[in-house]
Amino acid sequence: MTDGSLQRVHCTDFHALTLVTDGSAEHTVDFVTYPCRPGTLLWVRPGQVQSHAEPGGINGTHLLFTPAFPAPSAAASRLADDWYGPACWQLAADRNYTATADHLSQIRAEYTRPEGASPEVLRLLVGALLLHLDRLPRPGPHSDPQAGGEVYARFRAELERSYATTRRAEDYAHRLGYTVKTLTRACQAATGKPVKQVIDARVTLQAQRLLAHTDEPIATIAHRLGFSEPANFGKFFRNQTGTTPGNFRNLNP
Structure with missing residues (x-):
């Protein structure tokens, strides 16, 4: 969008995950501004307010899903309903970044299958991604x-x-x-x-x-x-x- 609406404070009712692969900018989530660069992982949850960087500032993989979409499991449901979790990780070029990118690549590959994506497989893959993210070190003290x-x-x-x-x-x-x-x-x-x-x-x-x-x-x-x-x-x-x-x-x- 080019009307500037995304640069204003707004709120959504779905999860938005972004793994930045190129560029640099700032992104504000619940009135905290995070610097974004290659390796930054953003997780904006339903009910949170955000304002985007200027269009074209960063590129990356962007995943949107509703809280009810991941395959049902106690852990995945807890994470999908989590309103208090971290909004930003700065992942170095290590196994955490590689594993996160791999999970997102698997979701993209299933979503774009020429034969058509399987909703069941997509739900399982998103659930697996959430379980992986739960293993990432939580930024900041007293954050567990x-x-x-x-x-x-x-x-x-x-x-x-x-x-x-x-x-x-x-x-x-x-x-x-x-x-x-x-x-x-x-x-x-x-x-x-x-x-x-x-x-x-x-x-x-x-x-x-x-x-x-x-x-x-x-x-x-x-x-x-x-x-x-x-x-x-x-x-x-x-x-x-x-x-x-x-x-x-x-x-x-």
Whole structure:
């Protein structure tokens, strides 16, 4: 597209995987900008907001799929539904890059078969790719959600269901049958942050997404995120980000 729409902040409901093979540019995912060069792997998940680099800045292999597409398995389903995983890896010219490129090449070969692609084979190949990506080293400290064990996994799932209705750590502890101290230990192990900060960060991220890619009034967004008054939402957002919702929206058109 040449109308500049992809360079603006936008949101999709499918997964987008890109392995960069040529060129250099920057790509922004959930308000974090990543430098892209040959060997960069980007994974943009459903619900995340992004803005593309200028057209022609980078080339590579691009794979789009819905969360329901990979062959069903516990691990593949977990990865396809993962909203919190890494968005970017810088793969050196080593076995990780080669293996990732090989997986994508197999998907492309099946998709372009002269006899016609097999949906079942494609689903298996995409599932295998996800399992391979799960083995890649996670960039940054405190970036392994499995470090928090089952406690953190259950908390994350409940947080995704309930972040718009409660921001109280005590509510999550009660619903899951843990103490707040147990949830904090799990969150510290997985993210380096206590449970309340993890909750507030999820609410803040959703607020940023809605402010950037929708035209909804700020009062409507506040209500959607469980705030009784827009003023309370404005205070919360400013405490978390250092700016007001209106200023944030203006800076992310």
